[in-house]
Amino acid sequence: MTEAVQARAAQLFTAFEKRLDHDRAELIANGDTAAGRAGGPDFDAVRFIAHRIVGSARMFGCEDLAEPAGKVEGLVDAGADVSAIVQAVNELAERIELTLSKGLGSPDWNGFPS
Amino acid sequence: MRARESICQRPGRRPQPEQAATPMRSVVVLDKPEGFDQTSLLLGGLGFNVVPLLDTGSAKGCRVALINPDCDPELEICASLSKICKVLLTTNKRDFSFKIQAVHQGAQGLLSRPLNAVEVFASLEETRKSDMPEARVLIVDDDELTAAVYAMALEECSVRVAVITNPLLAEKAIAEFRPDLVIMDIDMPQASGLDVARAIRLDPQFTSLPILFLSSVSRKEVQEEAREIGGDDFIRKPVDIGYLVKMVRMRAARAVELRQIMARDGLTGLSNHVSFKEALTTELNRSARAQSEFTVALLDLDRFKSINDTYGHQVGDTVIQTFATLLKSSLRNVDVIGRYGGEEFAVILLNANTEQAEATMDRIRQEFERIEFLASDQVFHVTFSCGLAGSKDERGGEALLALADTALYEAKAGGRNCIRTYLPGCGSEF
Numbered sequence: 001m002t003e004a005v006q007a008r009a010a011q012l013f014t015a016f017e018k019r020l021d022h023d024r025a026e027l028i029a030n031g032d033t034a035a036g037r038a039g040g041p042d043f044d045a046v047r048f049i050a051h052r053i054v055g056s057a058r059m060f061g062c063e064d065l066a067e068p069a070g071k072v073e074g075l076v077d078a079g080a081d082v083s084a085i086v087q088a089v090n091e092l093a094e095r096i097e098l099t100l101s102k103g104l105g106s107p108d109w110n111g112f113p114s
Numbered sequence: 115m116r117a118r119e120s121i122c123q124r125p126g127r128r129p130q131p132e133q134a135a136t137p138m139r140s141v142v143v144l145d146k147p148e149g150f151d152q153t154s155l156l157l158g159g160l161g162f163n164v165v166p167l168l169d170t171g172s173a174k175g176c177r178v179a180l181i182n183p184d185c186d187p188e189l190e191i192c193a194s195l196s197k198i199c200k201v202l203l204t205t206n207k208r209d210f211s212f213k214i215q216a217v218h219q220g221a222q223g224l225l226s227r228p229l230n231a232v233e234v235f236a237s238l239e240e241t242r243k244s245d246m247p248e249a250r251v252l253i254v255d256d257d258e259l260t261a262a263v264y265a266m267a268l269e270e271c272s273v274r275v276a277v278i279t280n281p282l283l284a285e286k287a288i289a290e291f292r293p294d295l296v297i298m299d300i301d302m303p304q305a306s307g308l309d310v311a312r313a314i315r316l317d318p319q320f321t322s323l324p325i326l327f328l329s330s331v332s333r334k335e336v337q338e339e340a341r342e343i344g345g346d347d348f349i350r351k352p353v354d355i356g357y358l359v360k361m362v363r364m365r366a367a368r369a370v371e372l373r374q375i376m377a378r379d380g381l382t383g384l385s386n387h388v389s390f391k392e393a394l395t396t397e398l399n400r401s402a403r404a405q406s407e408f409t410v411a412l413l414d415l416d417r418f419k420s421i422n423d424t425y426g427h428q429v430g431d432t433v434i435q436t437f438a439t440l441l442k443s444s445l446r447n448v449d450v451i452g453r454y455g456g457e458e459f460a461v462i463l464l465n466a467n468t469e470q471a472e473a474t475m476d477r478i479r480q481e482f483e484r485i486e487f488l489a490s491d492q493v494f495h496v497t498f499s500c501g502l503a504g505s506k507d508e509r510g511g512e513a514l515l516a517l518a519d520t521a522l523y524e525a526k527a528g529g530r531n532c533i534r535t536y537l538p539g540c541g542s543e544f
Contacts, residue, residue, distance in 0.1 A: 002270075005266060009263075012262055012263060019259065048303055051301055051330065052257050054330045054351065054352075055299075055330050055352060056260045059263055059353070059355075063352075111355050111356010111357065112267050113267060113359060
């Protein structure tokens with residue numbers, strides 16, 4: 001990797017870290033309120049965040065988030081029981097917090113042109 | 115007839131310093147002494163730096179090696195050189211077992227002996243094209259961070275990339291960026307990537323635009339649906355960067371090849387009328403932004419109809435091919451050369467004012483009139499007339515071409531075999 005690419009990669013990692021922190025807050029805020037909406041539960045925002053984590057976690061060195069995020073997405077898509085979804089959302093938020101406290105791992109950019 | 119090899123008879127022009135320093139312009143040759151001299155004269159005349167193969171070190175920096183199999187019967191040298199450059203065998207052997215041996219030993223082409231300028235130059239041009247794929251890829255993904263990583267990886271491979279995070283802007287982005295391939299996420303909040311692809315396909319001009327879907331959706335029916343609507347492949351998220359780069363480069367390269375075939379004139383390999391005009395529009399916009407200038411030249415072979423009538427269309431085609439080869443070898447890589455119509459050609463000389471362009475065109479004019487064509491045991495020469503117009507004279511492509519055409523008319527009226535430049539505000543304007 002050239003120095004320019006390394007610098008750009010570092011910027012992207014910082015941006016991802018910030019977004020993940022924001023995602024965690026959104027999951028906590030949305031999880032419970034989505035479950036208790038007047039017109040019925042609406043987990044669209046939660047699903048969107050979870051789906052995005054599934055697609056990006058490995059690339060930014062936190063592959064361990066892909067599994068709990070995939071679980072949230074799967075439960076929402078399957079129209080699972082609200083309490084099960086809320087529990088999965090909370091688990092995901094906790095895993096994110098743990099990941100952020102440890103710091104992101106090495107990215108999986110296998111095959112990135114050198 | 116010997117029209118093609120007649121280019122060999124031109125005195126070998128010394129390569130310009132800029133060209134000699136470029137590896138693309140260096141060709142290493144393994145041949146008998148008379149064969150080397152002939153090749154040296156032929157390619158030297160086209161501006162190539164020709165070096166004899168003394169050992170593997172002499173091929174360093176060369177992109178192409180020409181090997182006479184009589185000097186390398188087992189093709190061992192061919193095999194060794196094929197690891198560092200493109201190897202073309204100069205031979206008239208065409209039996210299939212020889213071809214199999216040749217490709218097994220790494221040869222990438224066969225050139226008939228005696229070599230002719232058009233064929234050799236076409237082979238060297240192919241090498242240049244494959245070195246510069248100029249692929250353009252549009253990424254449609256609502257996750258701007260992962261899209262940025264894909265873009266960075268592709269840009270490292272010299273692919274031009276544009277990213278949009280809102281799929282509703284895809285049509286506009288495709289119209290403006292003209293990608294050779296689209297990478298499309300499927301699950302996006304604004305619209306499904308499958309629907310976006312279907313909507314793109316509604317426009318007939320984009321029915322064959324390759325689309326590569328990315329998704330973390332593992333359901334088979336979604337993947338099948340993606341393929342049904344003409345998705346060229348389906349890559350699962352999380353994406354393996356190396357795999358993505360390989361897939362995109364492979365598919366984009368094919369798309370670029372197709373684009374080039376469609377944009378080129380079949381007889382000469384030059385830009386065709388449509389792509390030349392597109393290039394002219396691009397250059398007008400670029401020169402306006404960069405405040406640089408360029409010159410447009412329209413060239414027309416003199417009395418070409420009588421060549422066709424006297425010697426036949428095959429001879430006429432050879433004259434056209436030879437002229438195209440001369441233009442390609444005489445102009446810089448950055449200049450745009452097009453076959454504008456039958457025997458009419460057009461050139462965009464970048465960063466050149468009309469005085470500089472006139473000097474260049476006059477040098478080519480003198481070289482061309484010296485070329486001997488032979489048909490029906492008769493030697494004949496062909497000339498061309500040229501009209502020039504500078505980008506400072508007009509801001510529109512059509513208007514600029516019209517000025518060059520007016521100047522070309524003056525050149526024809528002035529006795530042919532000459533260059534005329536449109537000069538605004540000079541009474542007759544010439």
